Amino acid sequence: MSGDDDILLRAKGLTKHFGEFTAVDGIDFEVRKGECFGFLGPNGAGKSSTMRMVGCVSPVSGGELRLFDLDPATDGPAIRARLGSCPQRDTLDEELTVQENLWIYGRYFGLSRKEVRTRAAELLDFAQLSERAGDKVEPLSGGMKRRLTIARSLINSPEILLLDEPTTGLDPQARHVLWDRLFRLKRSGVTLVLTTHYMDEAEQLCDRLVVMDHGRIVAEGSPRELIAQHSTREVLELRFDVDDHSRHAEQVGGIGERVEVLPDRLLVYAHDGDRASADVHARGVQPLSSLVRRSTLEDVFLTLTGRTLVD
Ligand SMILES: Nc1ncnc2c1ncn2[C@@H]1O[C@H](COP(=O)(O)OP(=O)(O)OP(=O)(O)O)[C@@H](O)[C@H]1O
Numbered sequence: 453m454s455g456d457d458d459i460l461l462r463a464k465g466l467t468k469h470f471g472e473f474t475a476v477d478g479i480d481f482e483v484r485k486g487e488c489f490g491f492l493g494p495n496g497a498g499k500s501s502t503m504r505m506v507g508c509v510s511p512v513s514g515g516e517l518r519l520f521d522l523d524p525a526t527d528g529p530a531i532r533a534r535l536g537s538c539p540q541r542d543t544l545d546e547e548l549t550v551q552e553n554l555w556i557y558g559r560y561f562g563l564s565r566k567e568v569r570t571r572a573a574e575l576l577d578f579a580q581l582s583e584r585a586g587d588k589v590e591p592l593s594g595g596m597k598r599r600l601t602i603a604r605s606l607i608n609s610p611e612i613l614l615l616d617e618p619t620t621g622l623d624p625q626a627r628h629v630l631w632d633r634l635f636r637l638k639r640s641g642v643t644l645v646l647t648t649h650y651m652d653e654a655e656q657l658c659d660r661l662v663v664m665d666h667g668r669i670v671a672e673g674s675p676r677e678l679i680a681q682h683s684t685r686e687v688l689e690l691r692f693d694v695d696d697h698s699r700h701a702e703q704v705g706g707i708g709e710r711v712e713v714l715p716d717r718l719l720v721y722a723h724d725g726d727r728a729s730a731d732v733h734a735r736g737v738q739p740l741s742s743l744v745r746r747s748t749l750e751d752v753f754l755t756l757t758g759r760t761l762v763d
Contacts, residue, residue: 458484460612460643461506465515468501468667475501477667478515483612488634488644492654492749493664494761499647500540502664503616506645507537519612533561536610536642540617542597544604546590550581553589554604561608568607575603579633595626599633606637613637615646619653631656649761651749663753670756675749682755683747684709686725690718690732690739700737707731712754721751 461483468476476498483489491499504510505517508528517524519531544553551572558568576582579599584592589600598618605613618634619627634657638644648654654661655675663671663678671678688708692700701713708722718739722728725744732742753761 462518467514469513479669487659490654490658490661491647497664498667536605536613538605538615542601551585558607579603612643678752679747683751684721685723688720688725688728689743691741693740703737
């Protein structure tokens with residue numbers, strides 16, 4: 453069991469208003485030392501607004517927030533000195549070289565010229581960018597720029613690294629390289645807090661996560677716990693050549709635990725997908741394709757909200 457000393461970040465009834473609008477609606481969560489904690493939810497769920505409050509760049513409208521037992525309202529600079537923050541969009545200086553981007557940031561954090569050079573070299577090695585150290589940032593690939601942004605956010609050796617949508621816009625290979633770097637960081641003891649609307653990213657990286665929708669937390673747990681609590685073990689996906697999936701939903705009604713109709717397919721939630729598939733065929737239903745897969749966090753989200761993460 454982790455003791456209270458292990459809790460680096462604690463929110464209770466955390467709220468963010470923009471005028472009349474409530475973007476974050478009284479959420480509770482705790483992040484423990486050394487874990488990767490995630491906020492999973494669709495666009496507009498309130499993930500970035502939460503991260504900005506945690507990063508001490510946006511004031512809390514209501515509730516309590518503590519990082520390292522400190523209050524962002526009064527101890528912002530002391531907290532920020534122990535945080536790294538990787539925003540949703542890269543804010544690198546494209547006119548400068550790769551290493552100059554790190555040097556400038558290091559100087560901003562008060563590192564000496566010598567310390568900055570040593571730390572920058574270590575971080576470029578970590579980010580697999582040593583060979584590009586003297587190159588301008590502008591021509592780098594999207595994945596390289598993201599890795600440089602992460603390297604930059606580590607210049608002050610933070611205890612917690614905040615990552616807002618770390619792999620949005622990257623191709624699959626670049627995402628995997630980045631995930632690998634984040635795994636290494638976690639192994640080295642850095643606590644990671646990230647937002648994502650990619651369920652595979654949440655499943656790959658997060659020890660624990662909260663699912664957010666409309667500013668609220670709708671579920672919390674490890675990926676495995678969430679799937680066990682809110683979905684079946686397997687899902688049978690059926691595709692038909694006509695768009696009338698509702699009619700086919702009636703034909704397979706009663707098979708498995710429940711049936712979900714999506715615009716392009718039917719999902720039959722069943723603990724035993726092969727058995728459900730056999731039952732479908734026994735009824736004479738002939739889908740164009742049929743696939744049994746394990747349940748994912750996407751299914752959890754669909755069950756909890758009736759929508760897919762990319763709606
Ligand atoms: N500065 C602002 N002023 C007014 N409304 C805002 C502001 N920032 C965010 N919002 C609104 O708050 C809601 C939550 O936005 P937020 O960016 O936190 O969501 P998100 O889950 O991070 O989604 P995304 O992945 O699109 O960033 C949205 O409806 C958004 O339009």
